[in-house]
Amino acid sequence: EAQVTQNPRYLITVTGKKLTVTCSQNMNHEYMSWYRQDPGLGLRQIYYSMNVEVTDKGDVPEGYKVSRKEKRNFPLILESPSPNQTSLYFCASSLGGREYNEQFFGPGTRLTVL
Amino acid sequence: AQSVSQHNHHVILSEAASLELGCNYSYGGTVNLFWYVQYPGQHLQLLLKYFSGDPLVKGIKGFEAEFIKSKFSFNLRKPSVQWSDTAEYFCAVTPRMGYSSASKIIFGSGTRLSIRP
Numbered sequence: 001e002a003q004v005t006q007n008p009r010y011l012i013t014v015t016g017k018k019l020t021v022t023c024s025q026n027m028n029h030e031y032m033s034w035y036r037q038d039p040g041l042g043l044r045q046i047y048y049s050m051n052v053e054v055t056d057k058g059d060v061p062e063g064y065k066v067s068r069k070e071k072r073n074f075p076l077i078l079e080s081p082s083p084n085q086t087s088l089y090f091c092a093s094s095l096g097g098r099e100y101n102e103q104f105f106g107p108g109t110r111l112t113v114l
Numbered sequence: 115a116q117s118v119s120q121h122n123h124h125v126i127l128s129e130a131a132s133l134e135l136g137c138n139y140s141y142g143g144t145v146n147l148f149w150y151v152q153y154p155g156q157h158l159q160l161l162l163k164y165f166s167g168d169p170l171v172k173g174i175k176g177f178e179a180e181f182i183k184s185k186f187s188f189n190l191r192k193p194s195v196q197w198s199d200t201a202e203y204f205c206a207v208t209p210r211m212g213y214s215s216a217s218k219i220i221f222g223s224g225t226r227l228s229i230r231p
Contacts (some may be wrong), residue, residue: 016221031175033219035221040220040223041223042118042120042204042221042223042224043158043204043221043222045219089156090158092158095204102148102160103160103219104159105157105159106157107156107157107158
């Protein structure tokens with residue numbers, strides 16, 4: 001089944017404790033992206049990747065890191081989480097290329113930073 | 115700066131009522147337009163999309179949207195809603211800039227739709 005998976009689905013942590021949220025897709029998509037969803041703000045793009053070893057900042061990159069060492073994986077790293085990073089996070093992937101294609105979203109990761 | 119506005123934050127309708135959710139964007143160039151739906155506790159799914167051609171686009175589950183370029187709008191419609199349409203709806207825009215068009219997608223803040231049985 002074609003899908004985007006994220007782990008963990010729920011995470012409660014404390015300020016300053018490094019964490020990684022994994023994202024994996026099995027559709028051989030070139031493009032992957034991370035968003036955070038906050039009430040009243042919709043989805044805001046954190047980072048995106050056009051292909052392996054190619055990443056770039058979205059609208060709200062501060063406090064986050066990403067890496068794209070393999071095509072299928074795009075982990076989101078919070079080196080020193082803070083309470084303002086409490087949010088619902090979505091990973092997405094698409095074919096990319098000349099014509100924009102539909103983004104396929106993962107199930108989401110609800111992160112709480114105390 | 116590019117932006118997408120969804121003016122209705124929460125819409126409450128009875129079953130069988132007609133639905134129209136507004137979406138306006140600010141960008142002077144060519145765009146691709148999307149509506150996504152998020153059912154309670156689930157991830158976002160594509161409802162419909164517009165790239166070019168007929169400005170009236172039909173999507174899944176009886177939804178349609180009309181692109182009106184002069185108004186920078188892409189409103190979502192459904193003639194008769196069902197209880198199962200209860201969800202949050204997001205309008206999204208990507209400026210079309212050649213190969214890099216996949217890099218930037220701008221979402222609206224979402225409209226929560228509640229349907230009374």
